[in-house]
Amino acid sequence: MRSKKTVVIFGSESTDSVKSFSISQNSLRLALTGAFVFIALSMIVFAVLFDFAVDRVHFLQWKDENKRLTKQIKLYEPVIAALEHKSAVLDSTQNRLMGTASLAGLQISDPQPEGGAESSQPYQIAEDIYQTNALNPMTDFLGKELDSRIKSITGLANFIEEQEYLFQSTPSGSPVEGWISSKFDFRLSPFTGRIVFHEGLDIAASFGSPVRASAKGIVIFSGYKPGYGNLVTIDHGYGFVTRYGHNSRLTVKEGDFVQRGERIALVGSTGHSTGPHVHYEVLINGIPVNPLNFMFNTSKPTQKEINTKYVKNEYN
Numbered sequence: 009m010r011s012k013k014t015v016v017i018f019g020s021e022s023t024d025s026v027k028s029f030s031i032s033q034n035s036l037r038l039a040l041t042g043a044f045v046f047i048a049l050s051m052i053v054f055a056v057l058f059d060f061a062v063d064r065v066h067f068l069q070w071k072d073e074n075k076r077l078t079k080q081i082k083l084y085e086p087v088i089a090a091l092e093h094k095s096a097v098l099d100s101t102q103n104r105l106m107g108t109a110s111l112a113g114l115q116i117s118d119p120q121p122e123g124g125a126e127s128s129q130p131y132q133i134a135e136d137i138y139q140t141n142a143l144n145p146m147t148d149f150l151g152k153e154l155d156s157r158i159k160s161i162t163g164l165a166n167f168i169e170e171q172e173y174l175f176q177s178t179p180s181g182s183p184v185e186g187w188i189s190s191k192f193d194f195r196l197s198p199f200t201g202r203i204v205f206h207e208g209l210d211i212a213a214s215f216g217s218p219v220r221a222s223a224k225g226i227v228i229f230s231g232y233k234p235g236y237g238n239l240v241t242i243d244h245g246y247g248f249v250t251r252y253g254h255n256s257r258l259t260v261k262e263g264d265f266v267q268r269g270e271r272i273a274l275v276g277s278t279g280h281s282t283g284p285h286v287h288y289e290v291l292i293n294g295i296p297v298n299p300l301n302f303m304f305n306t307s308k309p310t311q312k313e314i315n316t317k318y319v320k321n322e323y324n
Contacts, residue, residue, distance in 0.1 A: 094154040098161065176268060177244040179222040179302040182319035183252055184275060184286050186213035192298040207296040208251065208289035211319060215284040219252050219273040222290075222302070227264045227272070236287065237279025240272045249294075253287035254279050 190210035194203055225244035233239045236253035240260060243249050256276025266272060277284045290299045303319055 184213040212285040217275040247293040249291040251289040
């Protein structure tokens with residue numbers, strides 16, 4: 009059976025010539041199929057090349073953005089380091105405050121998280137975050153906020169420490185446990201028979217009992233003094249000075265730093281003394297005051313406490 013053919017005729021209006029050629033239907037189908045495949049492949053390749061071009065543009069944009077971001081990070085590295093340092097100082101100062109408050113017997117809770125909408129924004133970030141100094145308003149605000157908090161907490165810590173130092177330097181309690189044989193008052197001198205003012209307390213105690221400092225301070229005298237016998241004098245700061253006389257033996261020397269309750273001597277009867285006891289004086293800015301006012305936990309001792317004849321040593 010003969011295959012069918014397709015005849016294509018070309019003619020021209022200007023000439024009478026006619027040209028023609030024939031092509032089999034199978035060849036025509038093959039040619040059309042090839043053209044379709046070529047067009048399809050061309051479109052696929054074009055799409056792939058187009059996507060590649062778009063991705064390359066995006067890649068270049070991301071690369072440029074990464075460079076700008078890296079530049080900004082390097083620019084703010086010292087600023088961030090400074091903020092981290094201030095944050096560390098704040099944490100350290102807060103820990104110091106908590107520790108000091110704990111030693112002083114105060115209860116201070118850790119700062120609690122806070123939240124909520126603010127009425128106004130304290131700083132304005134630039135629209136283009138990559139521009140030079142774009143984050144300066146925020147970092148400046150955070151720096152000032154940290155500085156303010158550090159100053160506030162440091163001031164509070166210093167105040168509490170000062171109060172704690174004052175407390176530790178204020179005479180408290182009795183240097184020995186025993187009976188008060190002579191008060192801070194006028195009395196008849198057992199040596200001259202005249203009425204004289206007794207500028208301290210005489211506390212009778214067993215010979216050799218420990219005599220303890222009533223507050224922390226520096227020993228400014230340790231030795232023999234006429235009338236007082238073996239004497240220890242301690243400067244506690246804040247205008248407070250205490251004296252401990254008639255001791256049998258001294259256990260500290262001049263220049264020693266002592267804590268409240270630390271043993272400084274042993275009870276004796278040296279100097280002008282009629283028996284083993286401690287002559288205890290408290291002076292404020294050089295003026296003798298009644299030691300009984302510093303022997304009780306209340307800020308103002310009761311009349312019963314003032315008239316008491318027996319005092320306890322709180323440090324044994």
